[in-house]
Amino acid sequence: MKVALVTGGSRGIGAASAKTLAAKGYAVAINYKSNHQAAEQVHSEILTAGGKAELFQADISNEQQVVEMFGAIKSRLGLVTHLVNNAGVLQTQMRVEKMSAERINWMLTQNVTPYFVCAREAIKQMRGANQPTGCAIVNVSSAASYLGGANEYVDYAAAKGAIDSFTKGLSLELAPEGIRVNCVRPGCIYTDIHADGGEPDRVDRVAELLPLKRGGTAQEVANAIVWLLSSEASYATGTFIDLAGGK
Secondary structure (H helix, E strand, O other): OOEEEEOOOOOHHHHHHHHHHHHOOOEEEEEEOOOHHHHHHHHHHHHHOOOEEEEEEOOOOOHHHHHHHHHHHHHHOOOOOEEEEOOOOOOOOOOHHHOOHHHHHHHHHHHOHHHHHHHHHHHHHHOOOOOHHHOEEEEEOOOHHHHOOOOOOHHHHHHHHHHHHHHHHHHHHHHHHOOEEEEEEEOOEOOOHHHHOOOOOHHHHHHHHOOOOOOEOHHHHHHHHHHHHOHHHOOOOOOEEEEOOOO
């Protein structure tokens, strides 16, 4: 049984990934922090379509809650074999000279540390799986990691830059065991995260500046995530897929 954990699985890229994985035959652990209604909607859609999924509420910035969540997944679905490190946060757009240390530290704590801790717990379970060489992790970074996020969220961009480095380092650590670690870097995607940054219609504003002249969809990102997790990507590790409309 392939068991995939999707963090931040109640909306946007996480929700699209959870539904696509379920359609591909994975048992899906849908993690969410507080929006039970949205998570339940994703869960219901998967069950209605004949898929298998369970909900797991946890604040993944809390190490103990992460440990407890992995224990619950093992009990209810089985060992985690695939991980989508997706959950992330954004704060109101701001130039660097106005950022407090509190904001910067919060951004790193929320966007970087959880990926490490979730990967750590996933690796423990993957090593116990029948076929560890079929296990895989996909980290969701951002095109901001190489574009910089100037005048809007350099702190978020820096956090995602850390995820890029984490992806490369972890992929090298796990390659001898056959556990693959890859990364997707979405650009301007139609998700709710832009509202968190104070500009819900940001994608529409910048779409014309992109080579493809449009924003992307959560499903387009999910398709890449699911491919990287699959055996079709069996020779890809430490790989980055940019999904930013040509940026």
